Amino acid sequence: MKKVLKISLGILFLILLIGTFVFLWNKTRPVKEVYAIVKPHIDTLEKRAVATGKVEPRDEVLIKPQISGIVSEVYKQAGEPVRQGEVIAKVKVIPDMATLNAAESRVNVARINLAQTKQEFERVKGLFDSGVVAKEEFEKNETEYSKAKEELQNAQDNLEIVQNGIAKRNAELSNTQIRSTITGMVLDVPIKVGNSVILSNNFNDGTTIASVADMNNMIFRGKVDETEVGRIREGMPVKLTIGALQDISLDATLEYIAPKGTEENGVIMFEIKAAAKIPEDVFIRAGYSANADILIDRREGVISIPESSIEFEGTKTFVNLLTSDSTATDQTFERKEIQIGLSNGVNVEVTEGLTGNEQIRGTKTTPTK
Structure with a gap:
């Protein structure tokens, strides 16, 4: 019985030893790196800046x-x-009582003054008609009488303004x-x-x-950060996407870029304004949040490759050209310098160094042993 137990333990130990050896051997084997292969292709590249903001009436x-x-x-x-x-x-x-009392008092005083002036005028007029008083004296009294009537009218207008906010003779101008x-x-x-x-x-x-x-004269008001503001200018076309209107985009024209930025959360932001073109069958509510897509540059019919396949070294850019058979197990590559142009963040334009027929090393795929 003891002999059988010893043999079993020995076999178990041997299995563990062999398993450990196999595990360590696999860990020390070099990993074979496998890369995806990409080809240059003819494409249209656009560089855009995005600003967030809202649509609101111009005035x-x-x-x-x-x-x-x-x-x-x-x-x-x-x-x-x-x-x-x-x-x-x-x-x-709602008239102030002190002001109202003063206005009523002014009317009473003007009425008393008018009555006295009228009596004086009528007396002088009778003497003038009899040839006793000179014409100059008559005209003087006539002027005083006219002034008294005007003063009473002004006092009454002032009282109406205090009471009602407007005089009857200026009712069309009521404030x-x-x-x-x-x-x-x-x-x-x-x-x-x-x-x-x-x-x-x-x-x-x-x-x-x-x-x-005026809801027919709307503008987009938003902000762009300092990394983008240097690439935009007044007159550029803008595409507005409004969150509340999923299937509608509006054309706009950039018309203002703030000369001074403001700091927001550690980033310098510049205000922009774009005149929106509102279709007749679309109603835009003031304050809708929107994104502005500003076309900065566009290149048509250029050779482009994924930006992830490029290596940067100082001011130079390189790609790795596949030199082995594309079906071979072991991939070999040759490094080549290229010149690049416009990038949209995913693909980049190649201006020199590639013809479009090459095979280029892309991103690393799942490694195999």
């Missing part, structure tokens, strides 16, 4: 009141068209009616009936009644 106008008060009526809602001069909302004036200053679409109406509003003046921006924009 968005904020409509603000020229008088303080309470919103009494709102005639327009967001999304509705509006024409220049059309009324968007109406403001009811209690908030009108659109441009033709376009109402984008937002941030106020409601009953809201207090403040007039726009030199010391206050005023309350925004509505924002209006």
Whole structure:
């Protein structure tokens, strides 16, 4: 029994020894490197820069009141068209009591002054008609009477303005009616009936009644980083892709590149603007996020190879030409210098060194023993 056990242990030890030897022998064998073989091909290469941003109206106008008060009526809602001069909302004036009292007092004083001046004028007019008073004296009193009537009218207009925001004789110029200053679409109406509003003046921006924009005149506003900005220029064609409109791309023309960049997360970014061409059957909402694809350069009918098959050494570029049979197990290569041109990030143009009939070493495939 013991003899059988010893023999079994010996056999097991021998198997382990042989297995270890085989494993170490396989580990020390040189790995045979196998590469994919690629051929140069005629292609059209394009170099593009991509900018992210949004599509928005070129000019968005904020409509603000020229008088303080309470919103009494709102005639327009967001999304509705509006024409220049059309009324968007109406403001009811809440007069200041001190100002109102002063205006009423001015009317009373002007009325008293007019009555006195009228009596004086009528008395002088009677004397003038009788030939007692000279014409110069009569004309002087007539002028004073006219001034008194005008002063009363001005005082009454001022009282109406304090009370209602507009005088009756200038009703067509009422600033209690908030009108659109441009033709376009109402984008937002941030106020409601009953809201207090403040007039726009030199010391206050005023309350925004509505924002209006021409939705047929849209631009793309985005940013490109400093590595791309040197390659673009005004007038370049731009292709806009809008995330909310999957199957639609818009043509645009680059019209502005910021002369100064701003740092964002350690990268210098430059603002760009492109005028978008909106088809009549497409409605673009303000604020849509979009990507701008800017065509920097284009080469047609050039010899190109995958950029991954190129080796760089200083300022020189090389490829490895296959010198063995393409069906041979052991691949052999010869290094050759080439000149390259435009690259789109995947393929690169070869300007010198290749004819297009060569076989070139590509990326490494799964190694075999």
